[in-house]
Amino acid sequence: MPATLRDVAERAQVSMRTVSNVVSGYAHVSDRMRQKVLDAIAELDYRPNPVARTLRTGRTGMLALVVPEIDVPYFSELARDVINAAAEVGYRVMIDQTGHDHDRERELLTGADRTMLFDGVLFSPLVTRGELLAMNERSSMPLVLLGEHEFDGRFDHVAIDNVQAARDATAHLIGLGRRRIAAIGAQPDEQYSTPQQRTAGFEAALADAGLAPIRIEAAAHYRRADGYQAARALLDRDPRPDAIFCYSDLLAMGALRAVFDAGLRVPEDVAIIGIDDIEEGRYARPSLSTVSLDTPFIARNAVARVVARIDDPDAEAAEIVAPHAVIPRESTLGS
Amino acid sequence: MPATLRDVAERAQVSMRTVSNVVSGYAHVSDRMRQKVLDAIAELDYRPNPVARTLRTGRTGMLALVVPEIDVPYFSELARDVINAAAEVGYRVMIDQTGHDHDRERELLTGADRTMLFDGVLFSPLVTRGELLAMNERSSMPLVLLGEHEFDGRFDHVAIDNVQAARDATAHLIGLGRRRIAAIGAQPDEQYSTPQQRTAGFEAALADAGLAPIRIEAAAHYRRADGYQAARALLDRDPRPDAIFCYSDLLAMGALRAVFDAGLRVPEDVAIIGIDDIEEGRYARPSLSTVSLDTPFIARNAVARVVARIDDPDAEAAEIVAPHAVIPRESTLGS
DNA sequence: TTGTATGCGTTATCAG
DNA sequence: CTGATAACGCATACAA
Numbered sequence: 135m136p137a138t139l140r141d142v143a144e145r146a147q148v149s150m151r152t153v154s155n156v157v158s159g160y161a162h163v164s165d166r167m168r169q170k171v172l173d174a175i176a177e178l179d180y181r182p183n184p185v186a187r188t189l190r191t192g193r194t195g196m197l198a199l200v201v202p203e204i205d206v207p208y209f210s211e212l213a214r215d216v217i218n219a220a221a222e223v224g225y226r227v228m229i230d231q232t233g234h235d236h237d238r239e240r241e242l243l244t245g246a247d248r249t250m251l252f253d254g255v256l257f258s259p260l261v262t263r264g265e266l267l268a269m270n271e272r273s274s275m276p277l278v279l280l281g282e283h284e285f286d287g288r289f290d291h292v293a294i295d296n297v298q299a300a301r302d303a304t305a306h307l308i309g310l311g312r313r314r315i316a317a318i319g320a321q322p323d324e325q326y327s328t329p330q331q332r333t334a335g336f337e338a339a340l341a342d343a344g345l346a347p348i349r350i351e352a353a354a355h356y357r358r359a360d361g362y363q364a365a366r367a368l369l370d371r372d373p374r375p376d377a378i379f380c381y382s383d384l385l386a387m388g389a390l391r392a393v394f395d396a397g398l399r400v401p402e403d404v405a406i407i408g409i410d411d412i413e414e415g416r417y418a419r420p421s422l423s424t425v426s427l428d429t430p431f432i433a434r435n436a437v438a439r440v441v442a443r444i445d446d447p448d449a450e451a452a453e454i455v456a457p458h459a460v461i462p463r464e465s466t467l468g469s
Numbered sequence: 470m471p472a473t474l475r476d477v478a479e480r481a482q483v484s485m486r487t488v489s490n491v492v493s494g495y496a497h498v499s500d501r502m503r504q505k506v507l508d509a510i511a512e513l514d515y516r517p518n519p520v521a522r523t524l525r526t527g528r529t530g531m532l533a534l535v536v537p538e539i540d541v542p543y544f545s546e547l548a549r550d551v552i553n554a555a556a557e558v559g560y561r562v563m564i565d566q567t568g569h570d571h572d573r574e575r576e577l578l579t580g581a582d583r584t585m586l587f588d589g590v591l592f593s594p595l596v597t598r599g600e601l602l603a604m605n606e607r608s609s610m611p612l613v614l615l616g617e618h619e620f621d622g623r624f625d626h627v628a629i630d631n632v633q634a635a636r637d638a639t640a641h642l643i644g645l646g647r648r649r650i651a652a653i654g655a656q657p658d659e660q661y662s663t664p665q666q667r668t669a670g671f672e673a674a675l676a677d678a679g680l681a682p683i684r685i686e687a688a689a690h691y692r693r694a695d696g697y698q699a700a701r702a703l704l705d706r707d708p709r710p711d712a713i714f715c716y717s718d719l720l721a722m723g724a725l726r727a728v729f730d731a732g733l734r735v736p737e738d739v740a741i742i743g744i745d746d747i748e749e750g751r752y753a754r755p756s757l758s759t760v761s762l763d764t765p766f767i768a769r770n771a772v773a774r775v776v777a778r779i780d781d782p783d784a785e786a787a788e789i790v791a792p793h794a795v796i797p798r799e800s801t802l803g804s
Numbered sequence: 805t806t807g808t809a810t811g812c813g814t815t816a817t818c819a820g
Numbered sequence: 821c822t823g824a825t826a827a828c829g830c831a832t833a834c835a836a
Binding site: 183184185186188189194196203204205207210211213214217218226227228229230231251358362387388390391394413414416417418419 | 518519520521523524529531538539540542545546548549552553561562563564565566586693697722723725726729748749751752753754
């Protein structure tokens with residue numbers, strides 16, 4: 135049976151109030167009292183019960199990170215940074231997988247499940263802004279959006295400039311002399327906004343150069359298998375693309391493999407660029423050209439925003455734009 | 470302000486007890502009462518406060534998964550399966566990263582930090598059994614070990630037969646006619662037992678064939694960069710190895726890249742096999758031969774064990790051996 | 805500076 | 821089958 139505040143108080147011959155003060159490091163306590171309490175705490179191996187503390191204060195010290203799939207490298211690398219950033223400001227992180235399930239997302243967001251369990255939520259959403267707005271009516275949980283939704287002033291929001299990132303990636307391909315350029319990653323479901331923004335950037339860059347897309351291939355999810363399949367389809371077309379912009383590095387990893395399985399070479403026959411800069415791409419052969427997002431920046435700022443909103447629920451919503459940079463590697467430059 | 474049990478009781482004109490019964494689905498409640506309560510719950514959008522419930526019952530419905538690094542694919546793929554397995558039996562999962570920090574592990578295990586926050590812990594440890602024993606003295610938290618520690622009857626434990634897995638991987642290389650076989654993944658720190666077991670299996674397989682290891686290279690961690698570095702060192706040796714057994718797939722991914730950077734071919738010059746069967750290896754070029762661990766099996770059984778121990782703290786400790794299988798791919802067979 | 809007493813929202817005990 | 825009420829362990833308003 136673990137020791138309680140009351141046990142410590144009895145042992146130290148002081149009131150619970152004093153023990154509480156010592157434990158919280160809060161008010162002014164005389165040195166003599168403090169020492170008595172500290173001794174009693176050590177002797178009893180007392181540790182405050184965080185659940186009781188939460189019931190009293192309404193704070194759990196926990197943040198939720200909601201992502202579609204934790205085993206997608208971009209999300210696990212993000213999770214690592216979020217966990218670290220949160221630890222630095224005294225929060226712990228619970229990870230929720232929605233598994234591309236809109237209902238699960240809704241459930242998490244409306245708090246059907248999570249009332250009072252988290253102080254705030256970092257959310258990398260699949261659902262649209264419209265749906266988010268509707269959900270948010272029911273819940274006042276501090277919420278920061280990660281990813282690329284359009285900013286509408288109602289939500290805190292940290293993301294790269296997604297249109298520009300796609301534009302830069304595409305411009306890189308064009309600058310290399312490629313002219314038959316395709317993309318992979320459009321979502322069959324029109325309501326997702328990340329793919330839409332990337333498509334917009336892709337088309338804008340092409341238009342700047344007086345080109346049109348050869349083809350924009352859909353991808354149900356952003357996993358290797360989706361990239362593989364989409365690339366196969368692309369390579370069967372006539373004319374065959376000489377460059378592919380993938381909306382995620384993982385799609386690109388699948389596309390790389392598909393090009394080789396088709397007996398073609400990267401980048402000689404087909405140049406490939408992704409987006410995310412996952413570590414996997416740096417070791418791939420050829421190494422993957424990509425657009426790097428500053429994940430530690432995103433994590434740090436997202437945590438800072440949600441904490442700010444926890445402390446002041448009426449804080450103005452902020453849009454934070456994370457830096458991005460094209461990282462050319464072998465899959466476009468050759469070796 | 471969210472509605473409470475008391476609000477519902479007032480609204481429905483019944484006692485809190487009855488409301489609680491309805492909410493918990495527990496005792497016998499008359500249909501008329503139940504309906505009144507249900508209506509009131511709906512009208513007030515009432516949801517039970519899990520923190521208060523926890524304070525009262527002592528159960529949080531949360532499990533902790535403690536891993537060195539969540540962005541290592543093996544762990545993130547395991548995490549995905551654990552989250553899913555836990556969800557099926559009504560538990561949620563919080564992920565803790567120890568970052569190879571022994572002190573952090575100790576802190577988590579002795580519960581310095583986590584008292585009453587989790588009902589149980591799934592732990593993929595770096596520390597030795599001796600240290601674990603010492604820690605466990607102080608805490609009675611239900612604990613299941615994931616990975617490859619020797620079984621000593623004191624802890625629940627689910628893992629593959631690690632010696633055999635290493636043996637099988639090595640035997641595969643030998644069966645292909647390789648004779649100058651090296652390994653990557655020994656830990657400078659002797660106390661880790663996973664590497665030791667893998668080394669034992671490696672050496673046993675070689676001995677069976679009348680061979681001796683060319684060299685067993687150390688790896689500080691099991692990441693791509695460590696594999697890269699170790700493989701570089703190996704390739705500089707004379708005689709150069711014609712096969713490398715890596716103690717993890719991620720090490721193997723680094724080794725693959727190192728071989729190519731040295732101007733050699735896989736598998737013609739050097740065959741490579743890893744262990745874990747991460748998805749990344751299936752898309753690599755060449756695709757990575759590996760030993761597959763049944764991660765869903767591990768996750769399912771680990772969750773089942775910890776739940777069993779939560780329900781009965783005195784349950785006998787169990788050792789569950791997960792299946793493994795050598796998966797030959799291009800990095801040993803060629804394409 | 806320290807002590808006393810109350811309540812956070814729930815479940816469980818004890819009556820009825 | 822249902823109602824009143826006492827904990828769970830802590831933090832704080834209020835008093836001293």
